Structures are given as structure tokens and as C-alpha cells.
Amino acid sequence: MTNPAAVPNENSSGPPIQKETTAGNYFVANYPPFAFWKKEAVPEFLAALDRPPVTNYEYRITNPLGLYTHIPFCRKRCHFCYFKVYTDKDSAQIRAYIDAVLRELTAYAGKPCISGRRPKFIYFGGGTPSYLSPDQLKFLTDGMKALLPWDEAEEVTFEAEPGTLTDHKLKAIRDLGVTRLSLGIEHFDDHILEINGRAHRSKEIARAYAYAREIGFPQINIDLIAGMVEETEEKWKDTVAKAVELRPDSVTIYQMEVPYNTGIYQQMKSEGKLVAPVADWETKRRWVNYAYGEFEKIGYTVTSTTTVVRDPAQVKFVYRQGLFSGADVLSVGVASFGHLNGVHYQNHHDFQPYLDAVNAGQLPVYRAYVVPRDEHYLREFMLQLKLGSVSANAFAQKFGADPRVQFAAPLASLKEQGFLTNGGDRIGLTRDGLLQVDRLLQQFFKPEHKTGRYA
Numbered sequence: 001m002t003n004p005a006a007v008p009n010e011n012s013s014g015p016p017i018q019k020e021t022t023a024g025n026y027f028v029a030n031y032p033p034f035a036f037w038k039k040e041a042v043p044e045f046l047a048a049l050d051r052p053p054v055t056n057y058e059y060r061i062t063n064p065l066g067l068y069t070h071i072p073f074c075r076k077r078c079h080f081c082y083f084k085v086y087t088d089k090d091s092a093q094i095r096a097y098i099d100a101v102l103r104e105l106t107a108y109a110g111k112p113c114i115s116g117r118r119p120k121f122i123y124f125g126g127g128t129p130s131y132l133s134p135d136q137l138k139f140l141t142d143g144m145k146a147l148l149p150w151d152e153a154e155e156v157t158f159e160a161e162p163g164t165l166t167d168h169k170l171k172a173i174r175d176l177g178v179t180r181l182s183l184g185i186e187h188f189d190d191h192i193l194e195i196n197g198r199a200h201r202s203k204e205i206a207r208a209y210a211y212a213r214e215i216g217f218p219q220i221n222i223d224l225i226a227g228m229v230e231e232t233e234e235k236w237k238d239t240v241a242k243a244v245e246l247r248p249d250s251v252t253i254y255q256m257e258v259p260y261n262t263g264i265y266q267q268m269k270s271e272g273k274l275v276a277p278v279a280d281w282e283t284k285r286r287w288v289n290y291a292y293g294e295f296e297k298i299g300y301t302v303t304s305t306t307t308v309v310r311d312p313a314q315v316k317f318v319y320r321q322g323l324f325s326g327a328d329v330l331s332v333g334v335a336s337f338g339h340l341n342g343v344h345y346q347n348h349h350d351f352q353p354y355l356d357a358v359n360a361g362q363l364p365v366y367r368a369y370v371v372p373r374d375e376h377y378l379r380e381f382m383l384q385l386k387l388g389s390v391s392a393n394a395f396a397q398k399f400g401a402d403p404r405v406q407f408a409a410p411l412a413s414l415k416e417q418g419f420l421t422n423g424g425d426r427i428g429l430t431r432d433g434l435l436q437v438d439r440l441l442q443q444f445f446k447p448e449h450k451t452g453r454y455a
């Protein structure tokens with residue numbers, strides 16, 4: 001086969017190391033960046049749905065199906081939130097939304113690309129999926145299971161905000177077949193939670209966590225954020241100690257970023273400030289590293305730039321693994337984005353246009369991107385590097401091109417800067433490299449996809 005990999009960037013030096021936290025997106029969540037997905041490509045996405053699933057797409061050997069469902073409701077909008085969330089919808093509007101999600105899923109279930117397939121992984125994200133009542137959740141998931149049975153799903157992940165979780169609701173969530181409860185704790189200090197606009201408090205965390213453990217969720221993940229507004233060395237250490245005490249199955253730690261559509265940025269703008277009122281990047285990396293160190297002391301393993309895991313043999317992230325290695329991800333709900341038969345797509349961002357499209361019998365897709373073969377390679381390489389290392393041989397086997405050759409220049413540059421480990425087959429990042437991998441990934445972007453600043 002011909003070589004699918006992109007020509008590496010001639011200019012191998014990465015973007016300058018930024019010290020202060022200024023406004024903008026930091027994380028590389030996909031490739032190419034969303035700004036390159038266009039309305040004009042939607043007909044090609046619709047055509048791809050009419051083809052059977054790609055099972056041997058030249059270099060793509062396996063092609064499992066995952067399902068993502070977006071629940072855009074929250075009790076309150078956090079000041080750092082950059083998602084499209086709704087805090088004002090009544091039960092009739094929520095019911096209309098659930099009906100629309102099921103209608104959207106029905107339309108996909110009949111397409112040749114999806115028909116007869118069974119999802120290997122399922123993810124409920126938001127927003128706050130746990131904002132829904134037990135009855136609403138049952139209605140939604142019964143409808144989903146009737147369309148695409150869950151009997152082959154290896155993992156069902158459900159994001160939850162601690163303050164929305166009564167014992168009754170936790171039990172109902174467990175009964176749906178959820179295997180990983182992902183608790184959006186973010187911090188244990190009530191003042192930090194309050195000043196950052198979170199709806200829950202530490203008491204609710206303790207109660208929800210204890211009951212979730214008691215009723216036996218196979219896995220509990222907790223989310224933390226390093227560098228929230230008014231974070232201090234002492235408070236961060238205290239939060240890490242409390243997280244360690246809980247012994248969760250895994251912990252996801254994000255470094256605070258301040259995208260333009262957040263409350264924090266609006267405040268910065270009104271005050272004419274360019275630097276966000278949060279810790280600089282070096283401090284945030286140090287705090288995350290401190291947390292990883294504390295967990296490593298009790299036997300946990302760092303398994304990605306954002307994750308530390310108690311037992312890697314038991315705790316898998318099937319969703320992330322699928323997403324990072326080219327799986328089909330059927331995403332439904334407002335603003336959700338997915339990938340089917342080689343095409344990225346994203347739904348309408350706003351509630352009413354989403355509902356209107358679905359209710360008019362259309363798929364509510366707003367923009368799409370047909371991923372050329374070289375960008376599949378780039379995308380998977382970059383996303384997998386966020387896990388800490390990539391097997392060059394496995395990549396060469398899958399794509400017919402060795403990343404050590406393809407990316408010789410940027411890899412040499414990373415090595416020179418001390419971000420790469422020595423490793424033969426494994427192209428691995430040092431801890432320092434792993435903690436700033438999103439910034440470093442810019443070096444692998446095609447020149448036309450460089451946005452000048454992060455993702």
C-alpha cells in the first residue's frame with residue numbers, strides 16, 4: 001500500500017511555552033480541529049451512512065461501534081464551563097429532548113452503516129446526565145436498548161454531578177447497567193467549589209461516593225481540576241489527600257483552561273484583563289504531578305496525561321481507547337460530535353435547531369469533515385500519544401508506515417527538549433512531556449491545521 005502518513009512538519013519547534021493562563025482552548029480533543037469541520041461536508045457524511053460499515057478500510061483493521069449520548073442539562077453553569085448547557089429547561093422540554101434523542105437514534109439505526117451492529121462501549125456525557133430523573137433515565141435507556149442492544153457493551157460510562165445523586169437515583173443508574181460512574185468532584189473545598197460556580201458541596205460528595213461504593217458500581221472515577229480560581233498550594237494538597245483517602249478506581253485530573261465562552265473569560269473581558277485569574281501552566285503541571293506522585297505512592301499507575309488508575313489490569317477505558325484508535329462513535333444529542341465510516345460530524349449547537357431538525361425527520365448534523373487517509377494516521381498517533389506512549393511497530397502494522405520515520409523531525413525535537421524517553425519500539429513521553437502533551441502535539445499538525453495557539 002502507499003504510505004498514508006503525512007509529511008512531518010518542516011518546522012519542528014513547537015509553539016512557545018506559555019507561562020500565564022490566557023483565554024483559549026488548550027486540549028487537543030480531536031484532529032483536525034473542529035474549526036475545519038464544515039457545513040458543506042454534511043452531504044458526504046449522509047452518503048457515508050448509506051454504505052455498510054467499514055471493516056477493512058485499507059489500513060483500519062478493526063472497527064468497533066461506540067455510542068455517545070449527550071445530556072445538556074445542569075443545575076447551574078460553572079464559571080469555567082465551555083459546554084453548551086441549559087439550566088432553565090422544564091420537565092416538558094426535557095421530555096421533548098429525550099424523545100428527539102430517541103428519534104435521532106431511530107434514524108441512525110436504520111442506516112446501512114449502523115443497522116444490526118451492537119455497541120462495544122456506551123458513554124453518557126454532558127452537561128449532567130445525572131440531572132435526569134430515574135424515570136427519565138429508564139425511558140431513555142429502554143428506548144436506546146430497543147434500538148441498539150447493549151448486550152455486547154464492555155463498558156457503560158455515566159457522568160454524574162454529586163449534588164444530583166440521591167440514593168434512589170444512584171440505584172437506578174446502577175440498574176441501567178452502568179459499569180463506570182464518573183463523579184465530577186473537581187475539588188473538595190467548599191469555598192473553591194462556590195467561587196468557581198459549582199452546584200455541589202463536599203458533604204454531597206461524601207454521601208454520593210459512599211453510597212455508590214455500597215451498591216457496587218464496578219468502577220468509580222473521580223474528576224478533579226488543578227488550578228481553579230483561588231486555588232492554593234495548601235488547598236490542592238488537601239484535595240489530593242481527600243481523593244487518595246477515597247481510593248477510587250481511577251482519577252482524571254484536568255489542568256484548568258479558560259476558553260472564550262466561559263464565565264471567567266467574560267469577566268476578564270469586562271475588566272480588560274488578558275491573563276486569567278488562575279495559576280500559570282507550570283504551577284498547574286506541578287500540581288498534577290504532585291497528585292500523580294501521591295497516588296503512585298499507594299500503587300496507582302499513570303495511564304494518560306489526565307488519568308491515574310488503581311489497577312490497570314482491571315480498569316480499562318474502552319471508550320477512550322476506541323475513540324483514540326479510529327472506532328466508529330455514533331453520537332446523539334445537541335452539539336455532540338462523532339465519527340462514522342471515516343467522517344467526523346457534529347450536531348447543531350443549539351437546543352431548538354436540534355429539536356426542529358429531528359422533528360422534521362432530518363438528522364441534526366451541522367458540520368462534518370471527511371478524514372483523508374493521512375489524517376487518520378495523524379489523528380490516532382496524536383491521540384494515543386496522550387496515553388503516554390505509542391508502539392511504533394503496532395502503528396507500522398496497522399498503517400504500513402513507521403512513525404519513527406514519518407515523524408523523525410518532531411520526535412528528534414521532542415527528544416532534544418527532554419520530553420521523549422529512549423525506547424525502541426515505544427515512542428514514549430517523559431512525565432514532563434506527558435503533562436504538557438497537548439501543547440507538544442501542535443508539532444505534528446499539518447501546516448494548514450495549525451491554529452497558532454494550542455488546539
Ligand code: SF4
Nearest residue numbers: 074077078081126127
Ligand atoms: S457541571 Fe459540567 S457541564 Fe455542567 S456547567 Fe459545570 S462544567 Fe459545565
